[in-house]
Amino acid sequence: MHFRGQGGATGGNALLAFVITLTCTAALLMLPSLFAKTHAATYIATYAAQSPTSSDWQVELISLRIANQPIQAEQLDSRNRAQLYNTQTLFLPVLESPISIEFGAPYAPNARQLYYRYKMQGADLDWIYTDHQYRRATYTNLAFGHYLFMIEASYDGSTWLGQRQLAVEVAAPAWLSPWALSMYALVGGAGIITLFFIVRARHRAMRQLQQSEERLKLSLWGSGDQLWDWDIAAGVIHRHNTWRQVSAFPIDYIRTGEPGSPSNIHPQDLANLQQALNQHLDGHTQFFEVTYRVQAEDGWVSVLDRGKVVERDEHQQALRMTGTMKDITPLVLAEERLKMLATSITNISDGVCIYDHTFAVVEANQSVTKITGFSRQQMLGRPLQLQLYSDDYVNQIKRTLQQYGSWHGEVEDLRSDGSLYQIELTIDAIYDDSSQISHYVATFADISERKQTERELRRLSNTDTLTGLPNRSYFQVSHANLVRKRIGHALVLFDLDDFKKINDSLGHDLGDELLLQVAERIAQVGRPQDTFYRLGGDEFVLLLEDTWNMSTTTDIANQILHAMSQPFHIQQQDIVVGTSIGIVVYPSDGNSSQELLQNADTAMYHAKSRGGHNYQFFNESMNKTAVRRLQVENQLRFALRHKHLQVLYQPKVSLVDYQFVGLEALVRMNIPGHGPLSPSEFIPLAEETGLIIEMGEQVLRQTCRDMRLWVEQGLVQGRVAVNLSAKQFVQPNLTETIMTILKEEGLAPQHLELEITEGVVMEDPERAIAIMTELHQQGIHLALDDFGTGYSSLAYLKRFPIQTLKIDKAFVDDINGAERDRNMVASIVAMAHNLGLDVVAEGVVDAAQAATLSHLSCEYAQGFLFAEPLSRDAFAAHISVPASIH
Secondary structure, three states, X not given: OOOOOOOHHHHHHHHHHHHHHHHHHHHHHHHHHHHHHHHHHHHHHHHHHOOOOOOOOOOEEEEEEEXXXXXXXXXXXXXXXXXXXXXXXXXXXXXXXXXXXXXEOOOOOOHHHXXXXXXXXXXXXXOEEEEOOOOEEEEOOOOOEEEEEEEEEEOOOOOEEEEEEEEEEEOOOHHHOHHHHHHHHHHOHHHHHHHHHHHHHHHHHHHHHHHHHHHHHHHHHHHOOEEEEEEOOOOEEEEEOOOOOOOOOOOOOOOOOOOOOOOOEOHHHHXXXXXXXXXXHOOOOOOEEEEEEEEEOOEEEEEEEXXXXXXXXXXXXXXEEEEEEEEOHHHHHHHHHHHHHHHHHHHOOOEEEEEEOOOEEEEEOHHHHHHHOOOHHHHOOOEOOOOOOOHHHHHHHHHHHHHHOEEEEEEEEEOOOOOEEEEEEEEEEEEOOOOOEEEEEEEEEEOHHHHHXXXXXXXXXXXXXXXXXXXXXXXXXXXXHHHHOOOOEEEEEEEEOOHHHHHHHHOHHHHHHHHHHHHHHHOOOOOOOOEEEEEEOOEEEEEEEOOOOHHHHHHHHHHHHHHHHOOEEEOOEEEOOOEEEEEEEEOOOOOOHHHHHHHHHHHXXXXXXXXXXXXXXXXXXXXXXXXXXXXXXXXXXXXXHOOOEEEEEEEEEEOOOOOEEEEEEEEEEEEOOOEEEOHHHHHHHHHHHOOHHHHHHHHHHHHHHHHHHHHHHOOOOOEEEEEEOHHHHOOOOHHHHHHHHHHHHOOOHHHEEEEXXXXXXXXXXXXXXHHHHHHHHOOOEEEEEEEOOOOOOHXXXXXOOOOEEEEOHHHHHOOOOOHHHHHHHHHHHHHHHHOOOEEEEOOOXXXXXXXXXXXXXXXXXXXXXXXXXXXXHHHHHHHOOOOOOO
16 A cells, blocks of 8 residues: 655654554454354354253252352353353352362252263363262462363263363453553553463463362372361361262361260270360361271271361460371271281290291291290291201202292100100292292191001001900001911811800890900910901901911910810909801912901801801801802892792691601702702801791791682691791791781691791700790690600600691601611600601601601601602692502
8 A cells, every 4th residue: 555645744644553453452462352252152052952852851050159168140240141050151250269160969869879071161171070969179379261161970980971061251451451552552562472371381380280189180180099078166077079978067066066966986985085086276286197997888988087277366275277088998908917817826825937038937826836835936036847857858848949849747755844745837929019928837736746646546446445466457558468478377267166155144244244254264375476366256366477387377276275175263253155256377378368267267167157166267168158158148138038938738647547647848049040949058157147027927928828818728637837947936926927918828726737946946945935835835746856856854844835846857867777766756756746746757768767756656757758749739639649658
């Protein structure tokens, strides 16, 4: 642009230039204000459009505070609305005091569970978090300009709802007002530049202050500590960062609470807290610090309460006090746990020694003194040592600890008084944070008494309590060791003959005394290196080590027989008892302890079967006999279980006309696949094992069933004879059992005859008479079987309620060849007739025997001459044909 003119024109141009410059400067200075207004309107429009609509509620702005005092928004600027909750823009003057915006979500459900975060864009760098108890945002020295205050709420800290926004416009200070700008324009460009630098420095200082306040808030939030500010004169406590679990301030009746009102402080801690607080208020302590417990929602919380009076009046009376409270519950619990562990280690019954990394004692508990006799002071500094062990052994323990970190064992040591004790010791290495061994902990218990008890129990477990001899378990271990080491030896096994009868008749006390005297007497037999054991009951064994000499073994067996043949004087009476001895030699008679003992038992059983009071060496034939005996017993049990017993019948005829007059039932065993078994083999075994009772009942039941059928058919009119074993005869319910079977099978008692052997009734004649009388009174016929083979007394014989005597086959066999047998039979027949008894001869096999018996007036006979034992069907067919003698 060009200006024309001269003189005055030049001055005019200069003035015009100054005006233009001044105007431009003013416009430039007013641009920020204009820009702020325009930009604020833009913010309002933008964020109003972004208001959250995802929930039915939002965070509301409740009130304003200046320097912690409530104030109305219209007091700050007339442009502000009276109600803050519907204000979109807040106009603020320049303030020297902090301004606080209180907020909340009154319409949100469960509002007390909400967390909040807020941010002043343009002032805060990031979100600031708080909870429902502290719902206030405070700012100090906000620079003039525009800001956007945003506040959100959340239930879980991750999803934020109910956002509320507020545009904040801070007015420029007076020195930046439009009327002042003209004055600044007069100052010139230099003033403007200076002012620019001043403003920038102030902004920088404000920013640093805001950042400092922000760091303080975040530190307070992160630490979890609660700050409190006590205005003593006003009686008001301001709290920051309050705890959710402890909503109320501790009621100590000094800072809060009226006397008589309930306190949330533990009763045991209240007095200590009051004393510490009063002492500090009175100036006796530089700081206030105390630990106590406060009631929380889920129990007691341990609190570390610290504070200091920060303002006093001219009389040194406290006006203001500030402090912090810290939740130290985990620390208190850890401390209590440490105290508990320390107390436990101190009072534990086991000794505890702590060594440093050089194996020197640094600590020991009271039990160490009780066990070792050394005091704690004497133990401190002592190296790891075991007085009864070499240094090499101790060094080996140390190497194990350094390599593996643990060692365990049982060791012996000496107490301070020199006495011996035994301990169970465990040592473990303790590692530091760098995985280096820092200490060793040794724990040990005095097991001296336990070891003594174990030795005593071991002695008792290996010793027979009655005789004091080594028992079966000790024998099994010792014998198994000899066999394992393949050391030649012999076993002499023996028991007492008929010891059960002595026990039953004379009593168990006498039996025990007899066993004691046997043990004492036999202990003198044999060599010093031989060992005597009691296996149980009346069974003993003598273990002869380092010998397989037959002469030595025989000599010892004879010594035993001789020692046992001498009477035993017990309870004022002399008792003579025999013994049966079985002998085995290793390795010829077995390869294991169990096999040798079993073979010795077989040999002893063989000696007993030969009459007792003798010894027998084991041989293979004995073993075969024992195996056969076991096979027969198994077959017998199988036959009883599967009803494989067979009842055969042998007819009884009259020697006058040779007509059938009765029959005898005989039991046989014929298992499919095994063939028949001789009665002489399985009946004695059935007697010995007690199976004879079940066998007798099966035979009697089958016999009664068959006899009833034959009686009903008219084939038989007489009686069927059934043998009654010795074990059956002594059954207490014998009569009841027999009568039950007769009733169930439908056979009348007069058709049954029971044969009882002479030896059975003579064992206890009086009892036999009582039993036989019961049977006789029931209508059952009784016969005395095998007469002449026992030791019958005529005094008892005449009292027996019997009707028949049966002459044993042994007398009949030589009745025509030996005058003595014929005279014996004649005597038996004459005696029977004198007693009014019938006589039946057994085992008649030829006509000459039958003729002689008839001549001697014997009424009846049975045997192969008339018929062999027949099955049920064969017997029925046989008696249908008239008898004849060929």
